[in-house]
Amino acid sequence: MTGLDLLIRARRALTAAGEVARCIGVSEGRVVAIEPYESGLTAERTVDLGDDVVLLPGLVDTHVHVNEPGRTEWEGFASATRAAAAGGVTTILDMPLNSIPPTVDVASLAVKRKAAEGQLWIDVGFWGGAIPGNLGELRRLHDAGVFGFKCFLLHSGVPEFPHLSPADLEVYLQVLRSFGALTIVHAENDAAIERAPSPHGGKYAAFLRSRPRGAENVAVAQVIEAARWTGARVHVLHLSSSDAIPMIRSARRDGVPISAETCPHYLVFTSEEVPDGSTQYKCCPPIREADNRELLWHALAEGVVDCVVSDHSPCTPELKRLDTGDFGVAWGGISGLQVGLPAVWTEARRRGHGLDDVVRWMAERPAALAGLLRKGQIALGYDADFAVLAPDDAFVVDPATLYHKNPITPYAGRALAGVVRATYLRGVETTDDTRRGRLLTRGGA
Numbered sequence: 001m002t003g004l005d006l007l008i009r010a011r012r013a014l015t016a017a018g019e020v021a022r023c024i025g026v027s028e029g030r031v032v033a034i035e036p037y038e039s040g041l042t043a044e045r046t047v048d049l050g051d052d053v054v055l056l057p058g059l060v061d062t063h064v065h066v067n068e069p070g071r072t073e074w075e076g077f078a079s080a081t082r083a084a085a086a087g088g089v090t091t092i093l094d095m096p097l098n099s100i101p102p103t104v105d106v107a108s109l110a111v112k113r114k115a116a117e118g119q120l121w122i123d124v125g126f127w128g129g130a131i132p133g134n135l136g137e138l139r140r141l142h143d144a145g146v147f148g149f150k151c152f153l154l155h156s157g158v159p160e161f162p163h164l165s166p167a168d169l170e171v172y173l174q175v176l177r178s179f180g181a182l183t184i185v186h187a188e189n190d191a192a193i194e195r196a197p198s199p200h201g202g203k204y205a206a207f208l209r210s211r212p213r214g215a216e217n218v219a220v221a222q223v224i225e226a227a228r229w230t231g232a233r234v235h236v237l238h239l240s241s242s243d244a245i246p247m248i249r250s251a252r253r254d255g256v257p258i259s260a261e262t263c264p265h266y267l268v269f270t271s272e273e274v275p276d277g278s279t280q281y282k283c284c285p286p287i288r289e290a291d292n293r294e295l296l297w298h299a300l301a302e303g304v305v306d307c308v309v310s311d312h313s314p315c316t317p318e319l320k321r322l323d324t325g326d327f328g329v330a331w332g333g334i335s336g337l338q339v340g341l342p343a344v345w346t347e348a349r350r351r352g353h354g355l356d357d358v359v360r361w362m363a364e365r366p367a368a369l370a371g372l373l374r375k376g377q378i379a380l381g382y383d384a385d386f387a388v389l390a391p392d393d394a395f396v397v398d399p400a401t402l403y404h405k406n407p408i409t410p411y412a413g414r415a416l417a418g419v420v421r422a423t424y425l426r427g428v429e430t431t432d433d434t435r436r437g438r439l440l441t442r443g444g445a
């Protein structure tokens with residue numbers, strides 16, 4: 001074969017055939033050849049990878065809050081995508097809230113696309129939002145290329161993104177089903193949270209009591225039944241309560257079109273270990289007990305939970321209230337986009353999982369969820385998006401080395417296995433200068 005722009009000779013490449021020695025040929029940003037390692041292919045540029053690294057597909061993170069415009073001091077397109085690239089992530093989908101305006105109509109989507117232009121190290125797509133009053137906008141947003149619609153079933157944390165009632169949810173699902181759109185749900189029940197003890201002070205145990213598993217369980221049950229009745233495709237965001245897993249399992253067995261994700265922080269940390277006053281661990285739903293964490297791992301292994309995505313949702317240090325350590329008033333959201341891969345790999349390996357599992361959870365399944373047809377795998381015709389990981393190297397997370405706009409993260413000081421040595425976006429290695437990311441639309445990538 002001639003005309004290859006790039007040839008990666010990898011002693012260890014993770015393809016559909018598992019971890020194998022392969023020559024990966026790239027032309028015009030796509031994988032066009034996957035040949036035996038000794039095949040003798042040539043290209044304009046050849047990269048030889050040693051046996052200490054594995055060539056992975058670039059990760060696909062479908063749950064990122066970029067916050068620009070409007071709350072750009074929390075995070076922004078440049079810092080988020082640079083951090084993602086450094087962490088082996090080559091595609092993110094931006095959540096519709098925390099930026100101002102939220103992505104709830106075509107005009108606000110245009111504002112976000114414009115804000116993102118020229119700032120992207122990796123490819124970025126957008127979720128739309130489903131809020132009271134925008135039912136009539138959904139079809140237009142869908143046609144404008146959002147990947148699906150996010151809704152909340154309780155207060156979202158920001159006033160410009162109100163939540164749907166369970167009755168609203170059914171109405172919205174009926175409409176979204178009519179054009180085949182995916183609905184992604186923050187599943188905590190409003191009434192259950194209202195009636196739980198209010199969070200206050202620095203005790204993590206008190207915060208945990210304010211966001212009980214029951215609030216998630218009730219909401220997941222409501223989402224399942226609404227999907228069952230309407231036939232709409234739904235996805236449970238950031239599953240934390242392992243109690244909800246049997247419900248999701250049985251719904252799937254019944255043919256209800258439901259999927260679920262969890263996040264690195266629920267798979268890494270436990271409530272028993274969160275120091276009081278350490279609001280960098282605050283997120284909603286919360287990090288729960290060690291036994292809960294193990295059940296989430298089982299659900300991943302079984303395939304009842306499909307994806308692991310970051311829910312990267314940072315803010316400024318002031319809003320984390322580290323000075324008082326008050327869980328009641330601190331912003332809820334965990335910053336971890338850049339370290340998701342090593343965080344999950346460290347814990348996965350300890351439980352006997354391989355990199356193929358990690359790639360399924362963090363690249364292949366998220367890409368499938370979003371309908372990203374050329375992402376999430378090293379395969380012919382796919383985008384040449386890669387992460388080069390040294391799985392046996394270790395490092396200690398130093399916030400000064402993170403590209404996140406704000407340095408507050410619960411991963412600070414944590415020893416992790418797996419160092420991302422390089423990231424490629426459409427056949428070009430990312431560096432400080434490579435702002436080659438594109439804006440993605442549903443069905444177009």
Ligand SMILES: [Zn+2]
Nearest residue numbers: 063095311313
């Ligand atoms: Zn989120």
